[in-house]
């Protein structure tokens with residue numbers, strides 16, 4: 288099945304002809320590059336973001352992600368980031384998993400790696416596509432005229448991609464705060480091309496969450512203080528990927544066997560029934576659901592080799608093994624106690640602490656009787 292036409296439809300009818308047709312050609316080229324949706328907005332389309340970001344930071348909800356509080360003037364205001372930019376082209380890249388990403392949660396001897404990290408690192412893939420599309424756009428400039436300037440961003444720049452994507456009509460920020468699309472569901476990455484070209488803008492997408500609160504209710508750590516707001520300090524994605532050092536003991540038990548990221552709030556969204564499995568082969572599951580015992584035995588070289596080209600590699604062996612040990616502690620499987628015990632003497636104090644915690648938790652389960660296998 289092809290991409291639904293609405294995803295790529297140019298929505299504004301009253302735009303000047305030349306600009307309109309360039310816009311349509313950009314959307315067509317984006318599709319040819321493999322993007323699933325494309326929309327256009329002004330850099331200053333969402334004036335509320337600066338205040339909302341400031342509230343998030345003031346409440347400390349970014350935890351150890353100190354880079355979020357740096358360059359806030361740019362992050363909260365895309366127009367300040369590059370004042371010459373006239374249009375932001377927002378792009379969505381689908382990574383819809385084939386199976387049920389939550390099935391692994393019932394396999395306690397295995398580790399859950401979230402769907403977005405099952406294949407190759409999206410940062411590299413999306414950026415390459417954005418750059419190719421950007422080069423194509425520059426080449427479209429009429430002979431003799433100044434070529435447009437562009438800058439491409441995916442994830443790591445001080446840009447708030449979700450509100451911009453909502454303003455560009457790609458979807459709306461659901462109550463779990465991620466972008467949801469009527470055509471793509473929740474499983475897609477975002478990237479942007481800022482350009483000095485003044486292209487016609489799209490209408491923003493309306494909120495279609497209605498009275499649903501499935502994502503809020505499923506969250507294992509109660510990380511949503513309110514709909515549309517996340518406290519990253521409680522989010523398993525943050526705890527397993529971004530947080531350095533020991534995780535608060537009260538939260539470790541709630542992480543279950545999730546060892547890299549978390550998909551729960553995305554997976555329950557009813558809009559996913561419209562999402563088609565990703566066609567990009569690079570996002571297909573390579574990591575799967577590996578055995579915890581095997582992962583706990585990885586040394587630095589083994590970890591690097593196993594997760595080469597994957598987003599998992601970014602957190603390094605020690606943080607990864609910390610996560611594996613929390614999952615072992617939560618496994619209620621006495622057979623894994625010696626695996627954890629063997630890591631109690633690790634040089635990294637966080638890994639050693641996680642190993643001791645896992646051993647203690649498994650022993651506690653044994654003493655309190657009969658929790659194994661549940």
Ligand code: B12
Pocket residue numbers: 336339340343352401402403441442443444445446447448449450460463464465466467473474475476477478514515516517519522524525528529547548549550552553
């Ligand atoms: C920091 C970050 C994280 C942090 C914090 C997440 C967060 N929600 O802030 C952590 C590590 C927890 C995280 C986790 C995940 N992330 Co992340 N993350 C980012 C990053 C780098 C910045 C996000 C940001 O600016 N947060 C700051 C807060 C203040 O902004 P916000 O989330 O938009 O919050 C808004 C609401 O609070 C809102 N608000 C407040 N009140 C109200 C009221 C109403 C009515 C409304 C509408 C809004 C609203 O205002 C804020 C501003 O818009 C972006 C990439 C980027 N550069 O944008 C990726 C990004 C958001 N992450 C992404 C992904 C895939 C994930 C995970 C699914 C990965 C995983 N499976 O583990 C999880 C999802 C967890 C979740 N429920 O959010 C994708 C999301 C794609 C999409 N479809 O939306 C992005 C866009 C990366 C990318 N380039 O594709 N992430």
Ligand code: SF4
Pocket residue numbers: 463505506507508509510511517521522523524548549550551552553
């Ligand atoms: S990713 Fe997991 S822990 Fe984070 S908000 Fe969603 S359900 Fe909660």
Ligand code: SF4
Pocket residue numbers: 461462463467495496497499500501502503552555556557558
């Ligand atoms: S699960 Fe429900 S509330 Fe959450 S984003 Fe999807 S539609 Fe909105």
